Amino acid sequence: MHLAELNIGRLIAPPDDPLVAEFMDNLDRINGLAKRMPGFVWMMEGSGEPGRGNTETCIDGDPRFIANLSVWETPAQLETFVFGTLHNTFLKRRQAWFEALEQMHFVMWWVEEGTEPTLDEALAKLDHRAAHGDSPDAFGWDWLRAAAQ
Structure with missing residues (x-):
């Protein structure tokens, strides 16, 4: 089994606004880093237009509501990318570019090898985790770490 993850966020301004330019200008850099990491399998892509990442794949027609969806071989490999690379620098600064969401915004789940989940x-x-909490079907980092012990 591989590990799928979804992380959603709502930008504080439209993707072409100077308020989020630093984030947008680094999307290709961070996504490229992910793709070169050991254990990376797949990532939902946008148009391929430089500096856009997959921001064209908005949620509910809202261009400020964007998603990152990827698949990894193991949790440890995803964790290394998220917390042990330049990605973590941007993660720590997310408040500069993203609204604080009241709803659940991150979920992981197991997928069969070769699966490319849809948005x-x-x-x-994500809705399942929000409604039912962490379970083997949809979970966060704490549940995953506890289950590994």
Whole structure:
């Protein structure tokens, strides 16, 4: 089994606004880093236009509401990317570019090798976690770490 993850966020301004330019200007850099990491399997892509990442894949038609959806071989490999690379620098500064969301915004789940989850499937997993809490079907870092012990 591989590990899928979805992280959503709502930018504080439209993607072409100077308020989020630093974030947008580094999307290709951070996504490229992910793709070169050991254990990276797949990432939902946008148009391929430089500096856009997959921001064209907005949620509910809101161009400020964006998603990152990827698949990794193991939790440890995803964790290394998220917390042990330049990605973590941007993660720590997310308040500069993203609104604080009241709803659940992150979920992981297991997928069969070769699976490329759809955004709709991923959002359903997020809704499941929000409604039922962490479970083997949809979980966060704490549940995953506890289950590994």
